[in-house]
Amino acid sequence: MSQPWQQQPEGGYGGQQPPQQPGGYQPPPNPYGQQPQPGYGYPQQPGQPQPGQGVPPQPGYGYPQQPQPPHQPGPYGGPGGFPPPPPTGPTGNAGLAILVAVVAMIAVGFGYGLIYEALFDDETGEFTQYTFLSILVGGAVAIGPAFLAKRNYVVWGVSAVLALFAALFGELWGTAMVMSEYIYGNPMFGMEAKSTFEVFFGEFGDLFDAWEEGMEPINYLMLLLAPVGAVAVNASISKRP
Numbered sequence: 001m002s003q004p005w006q007q008q009p010e011g012g013y014g015g016q017q018p019p020q021q022p023g024g025y026q027p028p029p030n031p032y033g034q035q036p037q038p039g040y041g042y043p044q045q046p047g048q049p050q051p052g053q054g055v056p057p058q059p060g061y062g063y064p065q066q067p068q069p070p071h072q073p074g075p076y077g078g079p080g081g082f083p084p085p086p087p088t089g090p091t092g093n094a095g096l097a098i099l100v101a102v103v104a105m106i107a108v109g110f111g112y113g114l115i116y117e118a119l120f121d122d123e124t125g126e127f128t129q130y131t132f133l134s135i136l137v138g139g140a141v142a143i144g145p146a147f148l149a150k151r152n153y154v155v156w157g158v159s160a161v162l163a164l165f166a167a168l169f170g171e172l173w174g175t176a177m178v179m180s181e182y183i184y185g186n187p188m189f190g191m192e193a194k195s196t197f198e199v200f201f202g203e204f205g206d207l208f209d210a211w212e213e214g215m216e217p218i219n220y221l222m223l224l225l226a227p228v229g230a231v232a233v234n235a236s237i238s239k240r241p
Helices: 094-118 131-148 153-182 196-202 204-213 217-238
Strands: none
Touching (some): 094 131, 094 153, 131 153, 131 217, 153 196, 196 204
C-alpha cells in the first residue's frame, strides 16, 4: 500500500539542520550568497587575504631603502609636466641668413623703385611718399634671415643696414627711371636719351644731386623706418620656438 505523498522539508541537508559552526554563534544567511566570516580568534579560511596582505613590508630605520622607480616625464617632456623653457641662444646658419638678406635687398630695392617711380607727380615734379612703404621694405628684407638665424643679433644688425640700403636704392632707382623718361631724350632739355641703367651707372652724380634736392627732413626720417621694420620682424620671429 502506497504511502501518501509527503512534502519534503526545505533545505539542502535532507531535512537535517545544517552543521553548526564552532563558537556556538550562527550568523544569519547572507541573501547575496557571500560566505559568512568566522568570528574573532578563529583561523581564516584558505584563500582569504589577510589584512595588509599584498603590501611589501617596509624596512626599519637604518636599513637600506628600496630603489625608487625612475621619474616619469610630464606630458610636455619637462619635469613636473611644465613645458620646457624656450631656447635663448642664436640658432640657424648666420652666413646663409646674411646671403639671403643681400639677395632680398636687391630684389626689394628694384621692387620699391618701381613703386617709387609710380608715385611721381609730373605736374608738381615731386614724389608722394608713404610711411608704411619704408617699414614694409625693412620687413621684406629681414623676414628671410629672421627665420634662418633666430636670436642672432649680428644678423639683426646686418639685415637692418641692408634694409636701409634697399630703401635708399629703391628711391635712387625710381628717380633714375623718372630722369630717363622726363629729362634724358627730352627735346626741351637737349639731352641724349638714356636708359635707366645708363642714368644710374653713368650719371650717378647728377642722379644723386637730383634725389638729394627733393629730400626734406621728413624724408630722411622715413628712410630710417626701414631698419626699424627689419629689427621689429627679427624680434617678432625670435620669440617663436
